[in-house]
Amino acid sequence: MDKFRDIGNLIMATGGFLFLPCECGLRMKVPQTLGKTSVPCPRCGRILILPSVTAGVTHQGAEVKKKDDPTGEPPSVYERKSEGWESFSCRCGYPIHLSPLFRSTAVTCRNCGRTIDIR
Numbered sequence: 001m002d003k004f005r006d007i008g009n010l011i012m013a014t015g016g017f018l019f020l021p022c023e024c025g026l027r028m029k030v031p032q033t034l035g036k037t038s039v040p041c042p043r044c045g046r047i048l049i050l051p052s053v054t055a056g057v058t059h060q061g062a063e064v065k066k067k068d069d070p071t072g073e074p075p076s077v078y079e080r081k082s083e084g085w086e087s088f089s090c091r092c093g094y095p096i097h098l099s100p101l102f103r104s105t106a107v108t109c110r111n112c113g114r115t116i117d118i119r
Helices: 002-014
Strands: 018-021 025-031 038-040 047-049 058-061 076-078 088-089 095-098 106-108 115-118
Touching: 018 088, 018 095
Parallel strands: 076 115
Antiparallel strands: 018 025, 038 047, 058 076, 088 095, 106 115
């Protein structure tokens, strides 16, 4: 059963769904096109904030350009908040998902090719 759930989660992640963990243990799968800034948790009622284009992503400045970034802009930086699943949006609005096993120092947006440094 876990394999089916993992495959379903992978398909949803590539389809642009955001994975929002709640403090009660529920992990909501929310479509990127929902058009809201927050959603209530169906289990506990806590309000969960959907990541925006700029939430958690900061700009380093022009002096830190990377050669592999096709946009010619300096990379963005995302600060991890936990060791679990995390979702945030690239500057272009495309959702980026980090799994608990993610250990790299950077990720490339599939939509625009921008490099996002992970700390």
